[in-house]
Amino acid sequence: NAGVTQTPKFRILKIGQSMTLQCTQDMNHNYMYWYRQDPGMGLKLIYYSVGAGITDKGEVPNGYNVSRSTTEDFPLRLELAAPSQTSVYFCAVGDSEAFFGQGTRLTVV
Amino acid sequence: GIQVEQSPPDLILQEGANSTLRCNFSDSVNNLQWFHQNPWGQLINLFYIPSGTKQNGRLSATTVATERYSLLYISSSQTTDSGVYFCAVRLYYDYKLSFGAGTTVTVRA
Numbered sequence: 001n002a003g004v005t006q007t008p009k010f011r012i013l014k015i016g017q018s019m020t021l022q023c024t025q026d027m028n029h030n031y032m033y034w035y036r037q038d039p040g041m042g043l044k045l046i047y048y049s050v051g052a053g054i055t056d057k058g059e060v061p062n063g064y065n066v067s068r069s070t071t072e073d074f075p076l077r078l079e080l081a082a083p084s085q086t087s088v089y090f091c092a093v094g095d096s097e098a099f100f101g102q103g104t105r106l107t108v109v
Numbered sequence: 110g111i112q113v114e115q116s117p118p119d120l121i122l123q124e125g126a127n128s129t130l131r132c133n134f135s136d137s138v139n140n141l142q143w144f145h146q147n148p149w150g151q152l153i154n155l156f157y158i159p160s161g162t163k164q165n166g167r168l169s170a171t172t173v174a175t176e177r178y179s180l181l182y183i184s185s186s187q188t189t190d191s192g193v194y195f196c197a198v199r200l201y202y203d204y205k206l207s208f209g210a211g212t213t214v215t216v217r218a
Contacts, residue, residue, distance in 0.1 A: 033206055042195065043208040050204050058205060059110075088150060096140060097157035098197070098206055103150055 003027060004093045006101035013081040013108045021076040021104050023091030032074040033092040034058075034066065036085075037103075043090065049074055081108045111136050115196055115209035122186045122216045130181040130212045132196030140199035140206065141172050143181050147192045155181070155194075186216045 007022045023032065030051040035043040035058075045058030049068040063085060065077040078085060086108045091101040112135040122128055132141070143155040156163050156170040158179065163170055167186075172179040183190055193211040 031204060035208075042210045043197075045205055045207065048205060056204070090152065092206065094206075097154065098140075098142060099154060100144075100152040103152075 004091055004099055004101040006089075006091050006104050008104060009102065010105045011107070013078075013106065015081060015083065015108060017081050018077070018079050019081065019106075021078075021089055021091075021106075023074045023076070023093075023101060024072055025074075025093040026072065027093055027099070028071060029093045029095045030071065031093065031095050031098070032068070033098070034064075034074070034076045035090045035092065036060065036087040037090060038087050046076065046089075078106075083108050110205070111138075111198060111200055111203075111207050113196060113198055113207055113209040115194075115212050117212060118210065120212055120214045122183075122190075122214065124186060124188060124216055124218050126186050126216075127182070127184045128186060128214070130183070130194055130214075132179040132181070132198075132209055134177050134179075134196075134198045136177070137201050138174065138177075138198040139201045140197075141174075141179055142197045142206075143170055143179070144195045144197065145190075145192050146195060146211070152195075183214070186214075188216045188218055190214060191216045 033048045034046040047066040049055045089104045114133045145153045160174045196209045
């Protein structure tokens with residue numbers, strides 16, 4: 001039982017490149033979330049989903065896109081990476097209690 | 110949106126001391142959680158406590174939903190308690206899980 005799995009754990013991107021952060025759950029929960037955490041700061045909600053085919057914006061959605069085609073997967077897409085997107089990205093899952101993945105540390109240079 | 114305020118922002122403790130962390134929120138919630146972010150960045154679930162009192166070893170938490178606050182108690186603190194403690198809430202009529210700014214706890218030997 002893996003719970004919440006995020007890949008990759010680390011990534012360095014050049015400005016303007018694109019990438020997809022993966023989040024997969026085996027908990028069969030409907031609610032999934034993407035957060036970013038800048039150094040020394042709290043967690044800010046980027047996007048969330050309440051079920052397959054349903055997504056909505058959080059506090060800081062600009063520069064990101066998501067999709068939710070299955071219950072298990074909730075990928076986060078960065079289309080044109082910018083230095084301001086350097087951060088640690090966390091995926092969370094939970095219809096009541098939420099559980100977090102290990103995070104993806106992204107650096108844009 | 111909902112306001113989540115945590116206090117104090119920073120706390121320095123001598124090993125063995127007790128402490129209380131507070132989380133105030135601005136609206137009625139159906140989900141309140143406390144997390145510990147360890148020095149390696151992992152987010153560890155401490156309590157899922159939308160109301161009432163729970164205890165887990167040296168940690169306990171109380172949420173008074175009608176008065177819109179929650180307290181996290183750390184007793185006989187240890188150096189491994191160091192890190193950032195986050196409170197997160199979800200409104201009755203919303204799906205977003207919103208975080209406070211956190212309390213940074215440093216326990217000195």
